[in-house]
Amino acid sequence: MYYSEVTQRVIAFIESNLTEEIQLDTFPSVIGYSKYHLLRIFKHETGKSIGEYIRERRLATAAMLLLHSNETILTIAFLFHFQSQEAFTRAFKEVYFLPPGKYRKLMRSIQMMEEEKEMNESKEIKGWSLSGSNPELYEITLDSDVFHTGTKSGLLYSKGVLNEQHFATMMQGFQADDYKGKRLKLSCFLKTEDVLKCGAWLRIDNAMGDTIQFDNMDNRSIHGTSNWNHYSIVLDVPGDSSSIFFGVLLIGQGKVWADGFRFEEVTKKVPTTNMLDVEHLPKQPSNLDFNEE
Template identity: 60%
Template sequence: MNYSNTTQKTISYIEENLDDDIVIDELPSLIGYSKYHLLRVFKQETGKTIGEYIRHRRMAMASLMLLDSDESILSIGIIWGFQSQEAFTRAFKDIYNLPPSKYRKIMRTLLIKKEEESVEDRNKVEKWTLSGSNPEIYEFKLDPSEFHTGKQSGLLYGKKETNQNHFATIMQGFQSNTSKGKRLKMSCFLKTEKVYKCGAWMRVDNKTGDVLQFDNMENRQIEGTTDWNYYSVILDVEEDSEAIHFGVLLHGSGKVWIDGFQFQEVSKNVQSTNILEVNPLPESPGNLDFSD
């Protein structure tokens, strides 16, 4: 998995204690890193401060409770660390642009409407394409009941019997113009259930469609059942590039939930994960008489 041990341990601790009082100043000693290192690495890799991450995760869980339970807004706010309904409402509006009561009413109405739609319409996910060896036996749809941040995640899974030779990917592409000459980091959060193997991927192509850079996490595949975690791919976008494609690949059976894609430029000091090795030709021929 391509994220630092610092970030991995911090996220795991936060997720395990999300409904408890997490004191950020105590995290360095609990995680085992200096405060400066912890705060710098976490913000660099996730794009959020630790406080922002905790706040977004708690609001995500609160929003789920608003949809799935009849608990009062005050009770939900108290569960997620707020002393009053007013404080909870202010924090909720900062992220969702709606007060909790209105969010509950609107989202429940939308969910009812979605259940009434046809399967074909419900499974269309804007901008994303489902592809692979056997896309007809896989399904990709939105899942409002499981997410890392925001309101819903994407869910990719085998809807029929699958084996290790089957695979599917959700993907999209965009022009590389604004990223040429840069080292680009794509990151996302993934959660899995009984997957054979899966991973995020990114590819950089030139104008003739040749692959210049590629990584599909083949050397660090996700297997089995895992909770939400952070993954990234880092590639150089060369000057002769034309397009960048990315997505998530699922081999065989299981389910993978996908959320929070981000792209950011990183320093050339950050190691690339490109798995396409360029082997230059030797300066001269050798072993011409087969004696070596």
């Protein structure tokens, strides 16, 4: 698979230590690889340096605290290891275009208005739709309380206790014209709570509606509760491709948050994760008389 265990472990460590002092020199002993290998792999797979990721996540978590707690700006600044309130304010404005105090006041006002309208408005998310075998048992919505970056994430969740016979997806599709003949990487950040099974997925269809490339992370799916982590899928887009569909799949019960979807062209040196690839098939048939166990 394209994304590595190295990236997964680095992100998991960072997510568990956002309010702790994180030194790059500590990563080799924690993750088990040299610092320069970690820096190179992480940058290559996520598009960000480890330092950029830490800063981004600290500011996003600080934004959540500004909105959902009464902690002072100075306390929040020190919590995330900024040297002063002024340093925190400068960094925060670079990402959210407002100083922390104005952000808190504005976003709380917006949140109050949204809560007042919530009972009368649909749960639709622009560009995204809910589908699956049992969409009536699931819902999708925007979540301004939990997000990886920015101010919101997409949330797909079950309405009750469900099993593996039920599934739904938060998805969208677009034309394949701009990507024909290319190798396409989809990446995103996912966070889960009490899920039976879930993962990102990507599908390439031709003009006849036949699926010609597909991966839903079935061989590396997410279970239970997990913090934000980075996941990716790599598929070829053949010349006869017509449509590209993607999203997040939730099987059974639970909640899955999605944020930071990204598409990019990669070289042929990057292996695909296509589940329909002939290389994934056995060379010979087996158990033809059904006597093998």
